[in-house]
Amino acid sequence: MSDAPLHGQLQPWLAARPARLACTAFLPAQDADAARALAALEQAVLGVLADVREPPVAAAKLRWWVDEMAAVGAGTARHPLTQVLARHAAARQVEAALWRRPGEAALAAVAAATPVDDAAQWTQALAVCAPWAALEAACWRGPGTDSDQAAQAAALAWLVGDLLRLPQRRLEQRLPLPMQRLARHALARDDLAADTPARRAAVREQCAALGVRATAIRRANAPLPLLRGFDLRLDARALRSAARHADPLPALARRRSQPGPFALLAAWQAARASRAGAGRTAPVRA
Numbered sequence: 001m002s003d004a005p006l007h008g009q010l011q012p013w014l015a016a017r018p019a020r021l022a023c024t025a026f027l028p029a030q031d032a033d034a035a036r037a038l039a040a041l042e043q044a045v046l047g048v049l050a051d052v053r054e055p056p057v058a059a060a061k062l063r064w065w066v067d068e069m070a071a072v073g074a075g076t077a078r079h080p081l082t083q084v085l086a087r088h089a090a091a092r093q094v095e096a097a098l099w100r101r102p103g104e105a106a107l108a109a110v111a112a113a114t115p116v117d118d119a120a121q122w123t124q125a126l127a128v129c130a131p132w133a134a135l136e137a138a139c140w141r142g143p144g145t146d147s148d149q150a151a152q153a154a155a156l157a158w159l160v161g162d163l164l165r166l167p168q169r170r171l172e173q174r175l176p177l178p179m180q181r182l183a184r185h186a187l188a189r190d191d192l193a194a195d196t197p198a199r200r201a202a203v204r205e206q207c208a209a210l211g212v213r214a215t216a217i218r219r220a221n222a223p224l225p226l227l228r229g230f231d232l233r234l235d236a237r238a239l240r241s242a243a244r245h246a247d248p249l250p251a252l253a254r255r256r257s258q259p260g261p262f263a264l265l266a267a268w269q270a271a272r273a274s275r276a277g278a279g280r281t282a283p284v285r286a
Contacts, residue, residue, distance in 0.1 A: 066103035
């Protein structure tokens with residue numbers, strides 16, 4: 001990686017899951033920077049929803065990202081991540097509307113309430129994440145490419161990340177556990193701060209429910225972009241482990257960020273699946 005500013009911007013993305021280093025080795029060298037930049041951009045924008053508690057502040061940050069991402073095609077991008085994408089011919093040719101939609105979807109979620117049940121939570125997550133999958137497909141595989149399974153993989157990753165922030169997110173409007181799950185385990189908002197048997201049971205149940213989603217996505221066997229397929233494999237494995245663990249939250253965090261030798265196998269599998277399904281490893285030279 002020769003782009004020093006990009007290297008600095010990628011550190012939060014890599015810190016969230018250091019095993020991604022194993023996966024990026026399978027990207028074509030001439031396009032690896034653009035692929036990593038888009039993945040890191042997704043994490044940065046969705047991170048506003050995860051980390052900024054004050055809705056007006058979050059909305060202001062997201063409006064800035066909407067404009068910044070729309071500037072990719074115009075060649076007026078200012079952020080290191082969007083500048084890398086603006087230098088990539090295929091990404092630069094994607095219409096501005098597709099660049100704006102991920103930020104606009106995040107903006108719409110700033111004031112979202114805690115979902116009632118699993119189905120509502122999944123619908124909420126897809127609304128936030130589907131625009132990223134559509135943008136990704138347009139950049140690497142061409143406009144109009146089906147991105148439904150990639151959107152589901154993105155939604156799964158977002159919900160897993162949300163669950164890992166459970167204690168911190170208890171003070172926010174949208175909680176990582178659906179209301180039905182909270183009621184079933186007699187958990188109030190303030191109860192989420194402490195490690196209790198009820199919280200552990202609710203987290204295990206959430207992991208099991210998300211694990212079912214992960215299995216369904218895997219069984220669909222749809223071609224996924226390399227980085228997306230890699231994250232899905234790690235998420236599915238981490239969820240299976242956490243759903244059986246006595247203390248599921250730290251188990252989920254540990255398995256997700258430190259998968260050990262499995263990371264290399266998952267990277268190879270994701271690269272092979274992406275190449276076989278799409279006829280090439282995404283992205284390819286524009």
